[in-house]
Amino acid sequence: MTAPVDLVTREDIERARERISGTVRQTPVQVSTSLSERTGVAVHLKLEHTQITGSFKFRGASNAVASLNDEERSRGVIGVSTGNHGRGLAYAAKTAGAKCIICMSKLVPQAKIDGIRAQGAEVRIIGRSQDEAQLEVDRLVRDEGMTMIPPFDHRDVIGGQGTLGLEFLEQVPELETVLVPVSGGGLVSGVAAALKAKKPGIRVVGVSMERGAAMHACLQAGKPVEVEELATLADSLGGGIGLENRFTFAMTRDLIDDLVLVNETEIAEAIRHIYWQERQIVEGSGAVGVATLLSGKVSPNGVTGVILSGGNIDMTQHHRIISGEDVDVTREVA
Numbered sequence: 001m002t003a004p005v006d007l008v009t010r011e012d013i014e015r016a017r018e019r020i021s022g023t024v025r026q027t028p029v030q031v032s033t034s035l036s037e038r039t040g041v042a043v044h045l046k047l048e049h050t051q052i053t054g055s056f057k058f059r060g061a062s063n064a065v066a067s068l069n070d071e072e073r074s075r076g077v078i079g080v081s082t083g084n085h086g087r088g089l090a091y092a093a094k095t096a097g098a099k100c101i102i103c104m105s106k107l108v109p110q111a112k113i114d115g116i117r118a119q120g121a122e123v124r125i126i127g128r129s130q131d132e133a134q135l136e137v138d139r140l141v142r143d144e145g146m147t148m149i150p151p152f153d154h155r156d157v158i159g160g161q162g163t164l165g166l167e168f169l170e171q172v173p174e175l176e177t178v179l180v181p182v183s184g185g186g187l188v189s190g191v192a193a194a195l196k197a198k199k200p201g202i203r204v205v206g207v208s209m210e211r212g213a214a215m216h217a218c219l220q221a222g223k224p225v226e227v228e229e230l231a232t233l234a235d236s237l238g239g240g241i242g243l244e245n246r247f248t249f250a251m252t253r254d255l256i257d258d259l260v261l262v263n264e265t266e267i268a269e270a271i272r273h274i275y276w277q278e279r280q281i282v283e284g285s286g287a288v289g290v291a292t293l294l295s296g297k298v299s300p301n302g303v304t305g306v307i308l309s310g311g312n313i314d315m316t317q318h319h320r321i322i323s324g325e326d327v328d329v330t331r332e333v334a
């Protein structure tokens with residue numbers, strides 16, 4: 001298969017690194033003694049949940065904002081996201097001195113709205129659905145010249161996420177296998193492109209949750225398809241990849257070696273393990289790589305890296321999970 005020419009390259013990622021090195025945090029790596037003993041290989045955890053705004057999304061958003069020209073920056077950026085992309089974009093814009101509007105629907109809980117306002121963005125509540133919020137975004141782009149920054153399917157966003165791959169390999173050059181959470185595929189596209197450019201034989205394994213794994217369904221179908229969103233502990237991995245997907249579907253398909261799925265019990269166990277054994281607070285989406293190792297769904301060969309991608313979890317829910325309560329979000333109203 002010939003790779004499409006417009007996909008994100010090693011040069012894009014290296015340029016991103018130069019642009020955002022003064023803005024993003026270089027996150028630490030920690031060896032997991034318990035996972036190393038259990039799997040028989042050295043396991044290194046990339047503590048990206050300690051990134052500014054609590055997830056790697058700050059890397060892609062910072063690169064996208066830094067790539068704007070002065071005119072675009074002065075008109076501001078806009079996004080539709082209730083979660084980590086919204087936080088990352090809001091704070092990236094604030095850091096760059098750019099105006100930022102995040103549009104969301106009436107159904108979004110107040111805690112999430114406050115989380116995004118706290119990063120310095122204006123929140124506009126529009127309509128009853130993400131689709132209606134999207135209409136307002138389209139209007140602001142058209143009438144006010146704002147730049148829309150999407151959460152994953154965008155060259156500069158993928159380039160920024162790729163800096164995580166470069167950084168991880170510099171910290172642990174012996175890496176042979178890397179486990180990466182997958183939703184829209186911006187993280188795994190950037191990370192796999194960076195890792196494979198530097199070390200072609202490296203194995204990149206994507207991980208999603210069983211409930212509503214959009215990229216998995218699209219890869220099986222051989223094209224982007226609509227996937228129903230379901231409640232899950234890995235809430236940052238929900239949502240589709242977009243039927244008009246330009247970058248991440250092809251990159252994920254061409255660059256990953258495998259895509260595994262973990263269930264809700266396995267995600268809860270991983271959150272618990274990461275807290276008690278690794279002493280870290282990680283959200284469900286950030287725990288899926290560890291879930292894969294604990295469940296034995298991937299038998300790692302060689303030095304293994306696991307990206308803990310985010311830490312924005314409701315602390316009441318986290319407390320219940322680490323206390324061993326049965327937290328079944330699939331029975332709760334999403």
Ligand SMILES: *Cc1c(COP(=O)(O)O)cnc(C)c1O
Nearest residue numbers: 084183184185186187236309310
């Ligand atoms: C967005 C997100 C992911 C998935 O990233 P994609 O680029 O959409 O695949 C994984 N973990 C966390 C914590 C996230 O916020």
